[in-house]
Amino acid sequence: MADVFGKKRSAVQRALADDPARPYYRPLAARGAEVEIDGRTVIMAGCNDYLGLSTDPRVTEAAARALRRFGASCSGSRVLNGTLTLHEELEGRLAAFVGGEAALVTTTGFQANLALAALLDEGDTVFADMSNHASLVDAVRLGSADHRRYRHSDLAHLDRLLAASDPAAGRIVVTDGLFSMEGDLCRLPGLVALARRHGARLVVDGAHDIGLLGPGGRGVVEHFGLAGEVDLITGTLSKCFGSVGGMLVGPAAVVEHLRYNARSVLFSAAMPPASAAAALAALDIVEAEPERRRRVFDHARRLLEGLRSLGYDTGDSTTPIVPVYTGDTRLCLRVWQELLDAGVFTNAVVEPAVARNRALIRVTPQAVHTDGHITRVLDAFAEVARRLGPVPAAPANERPRRPVEVPA
Template identity: 65%
Template sequence: MTDIFAKRLSPVMQTMTGFGPRPLYQAVEARDGEALVEGRRVVMTACNDYLGLSGDPRVAVAAAAAVKRYGTSCSGSRLIGGTLPLHEELERRVAAFLGREAAIVTTTGCQANLALTPLFGRGDVVFSDMANHASLVDAVRAGWADSRRYRHCDMRHLERQLAGAGADAAKVIITDGLFSVEGDLCRLPEIADLARRHGSRLVVDGAHDIGLMGAGGRGVAEHFGLMDAVDLYTGTFSKCFGSIGGFVAGPAEVIHFLRYTSRSVIFTASMPPASVAAALAALEITVAEPERRTRAFEVARQVKSGLGALGFDTGASATPIVPVHIGPTELCGRMWQEVLDEGVFTSVVVTPAVPESQALIRLSLQAVHTDDHINRILDAFAAAGRRLGLIPAAPPAVPSQLAGAVKTPAGAR
């Protein structure tokens, strides 16, 4: 008889759990671009706190005040007893920020995407980018709609899928705004045009771009000047907004429907008071201090340029997510450990997040990274890359010289 507990990790996961201090589930204490890892202070590049707001004193003060007034938990779902005036205020602020009629906040960003499931009924057709976040994939799987995935950012493939769906089907295109692994943007102008021509709704997950992209921080839609082309936004407070939680923003009628039908909303305890207050404070700072976005992109530009000069393949990213393509899983794990030994903590990305033998190291750059941090990142990759034979032994310039002098704008501590 087969035992349901007789499960084993895949060979890839077995490989990745065998390196040094572990690239996965590593305990860290991170703040202001650095982290304490097993008693050693290193540069932190595995944190999606792009604007550096999780350590901002104003955000911490707001969170502490909320705990003092409301306690540490609402101890109930939003539907019954778990809604505070703070939740309603955050919903109003998010809706106004994105220019939508209404919004609903959820306990995590993952749950915000799962909240979409009731929209996907029998006979409907959902078109999803193959690189979409796992929570979007799960939201579609949990619904009853016909799911059709198009190759990553392949607009011809998407158009063929739309054309084959039939004129009478209710259609929706779902895409990440900023893809979290490679750091590339969705091709929103073309997607919006296809949605219009084929009578499809458009949902954009702005987890990594809302707060970071666009003149006002409203994400890829603002970046492309297409705010009105998006029917529904999802997002999270755990990246740019220094907290935890998620949101869905769109037409009031749709949000009202989701409030009473989404399992991830009505069957889970609500977002804690401290997290709501932190998100409110961070949203205010994000609007008031655009120089944080400028700094995050400048840090990314310097790091990407320096890594490229050393001989690393950093893909086509032009955002604070910088992928360093390594290849074989075991080699990527060794590179992760070597870079950590040099004083930089990174993320490692392996299958199923990327295809087999296309493992990479992912850097998340922050507004709070200093010139010294940039130099240390480049020096670490140079030393580790040379030891493993990934880059030439004699680079064209000393890594610390590649970064150049980068001035931190006022307010981007």
């Protein structure tokens, strides 16, 4: 008889079993440009706090005030007893900032995307980029719609899938705006054109681009000058807004439908008061201090150019998400450990977060990093290259590169 507890170990578990590197579930003390790990202070180059707002005194003080006034928890779901004036204020501000009639905030960004399942009914068809975030993948699984996956950013493939689908069915295209591991942008102008040509709705997850891209920090939609051309935008408050929580921004009727039908909203405790207040304070800073976005892109440019000059394969990234491909899982773990030994904390990303044999080291600069921090990160990678040789020695390094995207 099969034992449901007797599961085989995953590929990463097998790799970790005989490798001294321990890149996961490592406790960190303190936060910011530098962190403490095992009693050492190292550069934090593997964090989604792109603008450095999670430790900004204005953000932490706003969270503390809300904690003292409202307590640590809402102790219930939004629909029953968990809605505060803070939530309503945040929703109004986000709707105005991102650009939509209405907004709904959720407890996490993952739950915001899971809410999309309430729109995916039997008889509908959803078309999803193969590199979409796991939360979008799970939303599609939870919904009742047929599922068609198109090759990453392959508009010709998507066009063929849309053309072959039932024109009478409800159709929806779902994509990340800024892909969280590869660091490349979705081809939004082409996606908008295809969605309109085939009568499909378009949903963009702006988790990593809202607050970072565009002249006003409004994300990939603003970056491409396509305000009003995307039907629904999702996102998170745990990246550029230094807090935790999710958002859905779009037509008022759609947002109202999700309020009463999305299970991840109805059956989950509301975003804590401190998180909502922190996000509001961070939004003020995002709007008032565009130099933070410029600084993080300056750091990204230095990293991408420096890593490529050292022979590393950084794929097609043009943003502050900088992937360094190793391909092999064990090599990825070794590079991660070598970098940590050199005083730099990064992210070792392996299957299932990326495809098999596409393991990578994920490097993310923050606005609070100094030029000296970036120099030390590049020096650490240079030392790894000297010790291990080219990582990897791949013809991908010879691909022509697009320039790094820099906000106005």
